[in-house]
Amino acid sequence: MKKIIHVAAILLMGLASAAHAQLSIEITGGGANQIPVAVLQFAGENQLPSAITDVIEADLQRSGRIRLQYSGGISPAPSEPSQVNFTEWRNRSADAMVIGTVQKLSDGRFDIRFRLLDVPRQTQLLGLGFTMSAAQLRLTGHKIADAIYEKLTGERGVFSTRIAYVVKQEGRFELRIADADGQSAQTALASREPIISPSWSPDGTRLAYVSFENKKAVVYQHSLATGQRQVVANFRGSNSAPSWSPDGRQLAVVLSRDGGSQLYLINTDGSNVRRLTQNQSIDTEPFFSPNGQSIYFTSDRGGSPQIYRMAVSGGEAQRITFEGSYNVSPRVSSDGRTLAYISRNGTRFQLASMDLESRQVQMLTDTQRDESPSFAPNGKLVLYATELGGRGVLAAVSSDGTVKHRLTVQAADVREPAWGPYTGN
């Protein structure tokens, strides 16, 4: 009997790992405080081209904050609260459960409704409906996962936000836009020359980036919906490291037009260039604080690259990082409290975070070649580029370092991730 249970457990594990084979999640420490949730198949879900509950489950699991409970074995699965045997789900240790329905509408679209139920209290926590076309299945799943996540954790979800990244494949560089889980990727720009440093406009409609299509680094802005591109900075020398101001009106950039790499402000149409720093050192990688008042940046003015902060209005810069001889790529969380950056440790380049008030530093990863950190708009996750098996991959880690996962991007070499903002959509 024991053997049979054992076999059944292995079978179950096998099924679970097959269903989530593309996901690689590692949970340590605080990740143990997970809320057990059962997501049941929605009634009528088989009318959809693929299961929307798979999208919801993958999102919730990837958050590291929710543990999926086995939801099968009951046929038909309840789709209304009156059909739910709460004792059964309590025995399965589910604190919450998700039920729902899918109805095909006469115009070919689908009506998706779901409810989040509190199992111990036998009450409804949330009920929402969406109308969608088959093409919007994943986005709708992400929106449902966002609603569930927010209700259960009190934090805003980021599953329906988007990310940008660059893929290098067979001598081609592609700037791609994908869902936050790396799926549903669309190519915004394909080029034979490198593309680096994508930066989202605060409204999520445009990207600024550096393209080498004219044999040198030029800053462009690119409207995603229309594909319209505009040169922002193409001065003599190199033009790089664009970062949008929170009001969306200007960019901080690095120009070498006056010699050396220095920080400048420039309007998004390329007008009104103002020099911010004036010295012989390298000043690069500007990043606006969320209130738009200061700029974090990398400088080697002290002899090694370190992170500094200065007022947008100018003046003295204050050094922020002191540990180690190489700290670059500063990014600040949306609440302004946490700095994520890359720190060299021997021959390793690792993602680190600093509590800007206490100045406490934490290494978030133990990998070798981390690059380009980017906060999720809720500040709870940091997306970054790293290397696995000799190729570039994207990974995300919770800002406390306890939950890590790799993104599933099917491409040879992936780099330069940038997490997009919340949008009205």
Add this chain to the structure above:
Amino acid sequence: MKKTFLAMFAASFLWSCGGDPPKPDGAGARVEDRVPGKPPADTARPVPVTPQNVAPVNIAQPSQPGVKSPLTDPANILSKRSIFYDYDSDAIKDEYRPMLEAHAKYLSNNPNARMLVQGNTDERGGREYNLSLGQRRAEAVKKVLVVMGAKDVQIESVSLGEEKPRCEERTDACFGQNRRSDILHSGEF
């Protein structure tokens, strides 16, 4: 442990209700927003899902064959175009002096000639910081050429950072190949 869950759950529940008591769900009721007149704790409105289309732009053109130039005659020192550096250094070694003098002389003899100096780095470190390091290397080359007689307006220094490695292996020899400035004359860029 279980208590923690319940506490968290109760907290999130209170938060979610915003003061309204939880509404027990009626038997067989539809999703609640369709009940007129009395909005439930969590109002369910059909939310239109707007597609977020991304228009593709392709600027990947087939590469052009290199233009023939006397500057490429292998017997001429002007065909030598690369300066290699030590790790984390932009110092130009003495061995490159004759080559740089020849290029400076060419520019000074051909006032309409233009030059692009491209600085490169190995792949270690941040991309933007490396772009700045490559810029520093290229500007150091330009400075030497101007001292040797070229005009400032003739030379543009740019950086390719770590983005265009000549050698893609992760060996010291390869890194050395990639820590480099390249000289390009008019028609080559």
